[in-house]
Amino acid sequence: MGYVFAAAPQAVVPVAGSxxxxxxxxxxxxxxxxxxxxKEMGFSGREPPFFFMKPADAVMPVPEGAIGELPYPxxxxxxxxxMELVVAIGRRGARxxxxxxxxxxxxxxxGLDMTRRDLQGEMKKQGRPWEIGxxxxxxxxxxxxxxxxxxxxIKSGRIWLDVNGxxxxxxxxxxxxxxxxxxxxxxxxxxxxxxxxxxxxxxxxGVGAVVRGDLLEGGVDNVGTIRVRVK
Ligand code: MN
Numbered sequence: 001m002g003y004v005f006a007a008a009p010q011a012v013v014p015v016a017g018s019x020x021x022x023x024x025x026x027x028x029x030x031x032x033x034x035x036x037x038x039k040e041m042g043f044s045g046r047e048p049p050f051f052f053m054k055p056a057d058a059v060m061p062v063p064e065g066a067i068g069e070l071p072y073p074x075x076x077x078x079x080x081x082x083m084e085l086v087v088a089i090g091r092r093g094a095r096x097x098x099x100x101x102x103x104x105x106x107x108x109x110x111g112l113d114m115t116r117r118d119l120q121g122e123m124k125k126q127g128r129p130w131e132i133g134x135x136x137x138x139x140x141x142x143x144x145x146x147x148x149x150x151x152x153x154i155k156s157g158r159i160w161l162d163v164n165g166x167x168x169x170x171x172x173x174x175x176x177x178x179x180x181x182x183x184x185x186x187x188x189x190x191x192x193x194x195x196x197x198x199x200x201x202x203x204x205x206g207v208g209a210v211v212r213g214d215l216l217e218g219g220v221d222n223v224g225t226i227r228v229r230v231k
Pocket of ligand 1: 030084113200
């Protein structure tokens with residue numbers, strides 16, 4: 001017995017400072033996790049966390065110092081950047097208490113939750129799922145994963161994104177409505193987290209459109225930076 005065709009390659013993200021690879025299992029994303037971003041999207045900022053997903057093979061790993069080439073996706077004329085802290089899960093667990101959450105964290109990365117905002121907006125209006133707005137190919141550019149042993153726990157620090165050298169997003173990860181530990185507690189009520197899961201923890205205010213040729217540069221203090229050119 002064998003596969004009827006070659007299995008898709010395992011999606012991976014390099015681990016910073018080594019030749020190791022982090023095999024991606026699932027990509028979870030938190031919606032509206034910074035108050036000022038929730039407000040800019042027309043919400044109060046006070047609600048329980050909610051989640052959506054991208055397919056594992058939506059990751060587009062970008063080595064530190066390199067410039068990733070992001071294909072402008074089809075069927076949109078409003079591609080938005082969302083700069084985010086990404087948590088990489090290294091140990092399985094369900095119904096994880098916030099107090100124990102850090103035992104499940106392998107490390108952190110910087111990531112972009114790229115969004116076809118026009119399609120997402122249309123789906124929201126119609127009460128339909130967000131996949132066509134959020135889960136397209138190359139929708140998750142990500143830097144190398146920094147093991148928590150090197151970064152320490154990330155509870156605060158600047159999160160920022162510039163486009164063509166001009167500041168677009170600037171905040172602090174301490175301003176998350178639901179911090180990493182609380183996010184893991186909520187998410188693991190609904191899904192058993194597995195090694196290889198990535199959690200995009202939400203974006204601060206300042207999201208906006210990019211066009212072909214734009215250079216996105218962003219980072220999170222003590223985690224890393226990422227550079228992406230839209231092509
Ligand atoms: Mn997001």
